Amino acid sequence: MIEPRILEVRTKILKKNDELAREMRERFVRAGVLVVNMVSSPGTGKTAFLKQALARLLARGEPCAAVVGDLETDNDARRLAESGAPVRQIMTHGLCHLEADMVEKHLEGWDIASLRYLFIENVGNLVCPTSWDLGESVRLALLSVTEGEDKPLKYPGLFNTADVAAITKIDLAAACEFDRAKALVNIEAVRPGMRVFETSAKTGAGLDAWLAYLAERRRALVDGTPPPPRRSV
Amino acid sequence: MHELSIASRVVELVVEQVCSAGGGRVAAVTLKIGALSCVHEDALRFSFNLVREETPLANAELRVVTVPVVIWCAACGREVTLPGIQKFACPECGTPSGDIRAGRELDLESVELAGDAAAVEAAKGRII
Numbered sequence: 001m002i003e004p005r006i007l008e009v010r011t012k013i014l015k016k017n018d019e020l021a022r023e024m025r026e027r028f029v030r031a032g033v034l035v036v037n038m039v040s041s042p043g044t045g046k047t048a049f050l051k052q053a054l055a056r057l058l059a060r061g062e063p064c065a066a067v068v069g070d071l072e073t074d075n076d077a078r079r080l081a082e083s084g085a086p087v088r089q090i091m092t093h094g095l096c097h098l099e100a101d102m103v104e105k106h107l108e109g110w111d112i113a114s115l116r117y118l119f120i121e122n123v124g125n126l127v128c129p130t131s132w133d134l135g136e137s138v139r140l141a142l143l144s145v146t147e148g149e150d151k152p153l154k155y156p157g158l159f160n161t162a163d164v165a166a167i168t169k170i171d172l173a174a175a176c177e178f179d180r181a182k183a184l185v186n187i188e189a190v191r192p193g194m195r196v197f198e199t200s201a202k203t204g205a206g207l208d209a210w211l212a213y214l215a216e217r218r219r220a221l222v223d224g225t226p227p228p229p230r231r232s233v
Numbered sequence: 234m235h236e237l238s239i240a241s242r243v244v245e246l247v248v249e250q251v252c253s254a255g256g257g258r259v260a261a262v263t264l265k266i267g268a269l270s271c272v273h274e275d276a277l278r279f280s281f282n283l284v285r286e287e288t289p290l291a292n293a294e295l296r297v298v299t300v301p302v303v304i305w306c307a308a309c310g311r312e313v314t315l316p317g318i319q320k321f322a323c324p325e326c327g328t329p330s331g332d333i334r335a336g337r338e339l340d341l342e343s344v345e346l347a348g349d350a351a352a353v354e355a356a357k358g359r360i361i
Contacts, residue, residue: 006343
C-alpha cells in the first residue's frame with residue numbers, strides 16, 4: 001500500500017540558473033572584469049547608450065566587450081560592433097529574457113581576463129528579465145524620457161532589482177515635456193537610494209559620469225571590497 | 234511570457250524529487266511566489282498545465298502561496314509589511330527603506346505524493 005506523503009522541498013525554482021550565475025560571477029570577479037546587465041523596455045536606447053560607452057572606453061584604452069540579446073536579427077550586434085569592441089549576438093528566438101547559460105555559451109572562446117568591462121544587453125522587456133541572474137555585478141535599469149515618468153511605478157519589480165538607473169534621451173526631454181522631478185521621485189519610491197544617471201547618447205551628456213561610476217565599481221571589485229548590498233532575500 | 238520557463242523548471246524539480254523518493258504520482262505542488270517576483274499567477278497556471286502533460290504531475294493541483302513585501306524600517310526598528318509594491322517606505326512612519334526582508338520568493342515549497350486508492354481511503358479514515 002502506497003501512503004500519501006508530503007516532501008518538504010523548500011528550494012528556489014531558478015536554482016540551476018542561480019548556481020551557474022554565482023559561479024560565473026566568481027569567475028568574472030577573479031578575472032577582474034566588471035559585468036553589467038542592462039535592462040529596459042524595447043526602444044529605450046540601450047544599444048545607442050552602450051555603443052557610446054564602448055567607444056569611449058576603447059578610446060581610453062579600456063578593453064571591453066558586449067553580448068546582446070534579441071528575439072531575432074543581429075542588427076544590434078552589428079551596430080555595437082561599429083564601436084570597435086568585440087560583440088556577440090544572442091538570438092533567443094522568442095524567449096523574452098536572457099538566462100545565465102545562454103550568456104555563458106556566447107562567451108566561449110573569449111579571453112575574459114583580457115577585458116575590464118563586459119556588458120550584457122538584455123532583451124528589451126521590463127518584466128521577464130527580473131528573476132534571472134546573469135552573473136552580473138551591476139544591474140542597470142534604463143528609462144527614456146519618451147516613455148513617461150511613471151514607468152518605475154508600473155514595473156517596480158524590475159526597477160527594484162537594479163543597482164543603478166539611467167534616464168536616456170535627455171536631449172528630447174523638452175519636446176516630450178518630461179517631468180524630471182517626478183521621474184526621480186518615482187525611481188526613489190521603488191528603489192530608495194538608487195543612483196540615477198541622466199544621459200544622452202546623442203549629445204554625450206552623463207556618459208562620463210556613468211563611466212566614472214563603472215570605474216569606481218571595478219576598482220572595488222579588483223580590490224576585493226564587498227559590493228553594496230543588492231537583491232537581498 | 235517567462236512563466237513558461239518557470240513552470241518548466243518547477244516540473245523538472247518536482248520530477249527529480251519524485252524520482253529520488255522512489256517514484257509515484259504527484260497530488261499537489263506548493264509554490265511560494267513573492268509580490269516582487271514579476272510572476273503572473275494565471276500565466277503560471279496556464280504554463281503549468283501545458284508542461285506537466287505526460288509527467289507524474291499530470292493531475293497535480295498547483296497551490297500558490299503569495300508573499301507580500303516585507304521591509305525593515307530603521308525608524309520603527311522592526312519589519313513592516315507593505316500594502317503594495319510601488320512605494321518602498323514604512324506604511325506607518327513613511328521612512329523609505331530598500332532593505333527587503335521578503336517578497337522576492339520564487340520557491341518550490343513542497344510536493345505532495347499521492348498514495349494508491351486504498352491508502353488514500355485509509356488516510357481519510359484516520360482523519361475522521
